[in-house]
Structure formats: structure tokens, C-alpha cells
């Protein structure tokens with residue numbers, strides 16, 4: 151199956167490699183649009199992303215010329231890399247920038263959603279983070295995290311090493327599985 155993938159990138163090292171996800175999705179016939187949190191913009195080569203996806207990286211409410219103001223339809227949402235900060239905010243329903251607002255609305259529309267954290271073990275052990283992960287899972291969001299997913303928080307200070315192993319293919323594969331499991335009525339389409 152093919153579809154349109156909305157990706158939200160947060161401010162962590164693997165954001166630099168988001169083109170791996172566009173490439174994986176593209177070879178499967180999916181179109182991709184990238185939204186970045188304000189902090190993620192420093193990590194992304196926006197020109198390269200635009201060349202790969204055919205649309206500019208979206209980070210603010212003001213669209214670039216010609217772009218639509220409303221959210222585009224999405225068959226699936228992948229939030230990757232997802233920071234400690236953004237995961238906690240998403241769980242609380244905060245919408246303090248364009249990326250967070252998009253996520254809040256797409257989840258509300260029941261768009262199949264995969265979150266791939268890139269968080270060190272010290273942050274991942276914090277009670278707010280544990281509560282956030284549990285709350286999001288309760289809401290039906292798939293979080294790639296834990297031994298069952300082969301993706302665990304890394305020791306503090308080892309992020310650069312772990313970045314190379316970021317599970318882009320698993321993120322896309324999980325999104326496709328969720329879409330297939332959701333059936334043919336895609337509520338992400340208005």
C-alpha cells in the first residue's frame with residue numbers, strides 16, 4: 151500500500167538523518183512531508199529535505215508562498231526523533247508551536263501515530279517521562295521503546311554513537327502496519 155506520511159522532527163541528533171526516512175518511504179511509493187519543531191531546524195538541511203520531498207520543511211503557522219494553511223491529509227504520522235521535551239508536551243496535549251499543534255490535531259483525528267524517542271537513560275528514568283509514555287500508549291499511540299522493539303534509551307553521553315542505529319526503517323514499517331490495521335477508513339483525511 152502507499153500513502154502520505156507526515157513526519158515531525160524534534161531537536162535531537164538523528165534529525166540530521168531524516169532523509170533516511172524519506173528515502174525508505176519513497177522507495178515504497180509513499181509521499182512525505184516534514185515538519186520540524188523550532189529547535190529541530192538547526193539540525194536539518196532544509197534545502198536537501200525540500201529537494202527530496204518536494205515541499206518545504208514546515209515549522210511555523212505561516213506557510214511558504216503557495217502552501218496551504220490547513221494541515222494536509224495524512225495517512226500516518228511519525229514523530230522521530232522525539233525528544234524528552236516534546237514527548238512530555240505531546241502527552242500533556244500542549245500545542246505551543248506549529249509542530250505540537252499539528253501533532254495534537256493529527257492524533258485527535260486518529261491518524262495512526264508512531265513515536266520514536268531519542269532520549270538518554272537518565273531522562274528516560276524520570277517520572278514525567280514514564281507517565282508520558284504510559285499516557286500516550288493508553289491513547290493508542292505506538293511508541294518504539296523497550297526490549298520488545300529493540301530500541302532502548304542510551305547511556306548519557308553516548309548519543310552520537312547511538313544516532314547511527316536510529317530505527318528509521320522500523321518507524322516506517324510500524325506506521326505502515328498501523329495503517330493496514332486501521333482499515334480503509336482513514337480519519338486523517340478531512
Ligand SMILES: Cc1cc2nc3c(=O)[nH]c(=O)nc-3n(C[C@H](O)[C@H](O)[C@H](O)COP(=O)(O)O)c2cc1C
Pocket residue numbers: 159160161162163187188189190232233234235236237268269270309
Ligand atoms: C546538540 C544537541 C543535541 C541534543 N540531543 C538531544 C537528544 O538526543 N534528546 C533529547 O531529548 N534532547 C536533546 N537535546 C535537547 C533538546 O534539543 C531540547 O530539549 C529542546 O528543547 C527540544 O526541543 P523540541 O522538543 O521542541 O524539539 C539536544 C540539544 C542539542 C543542542
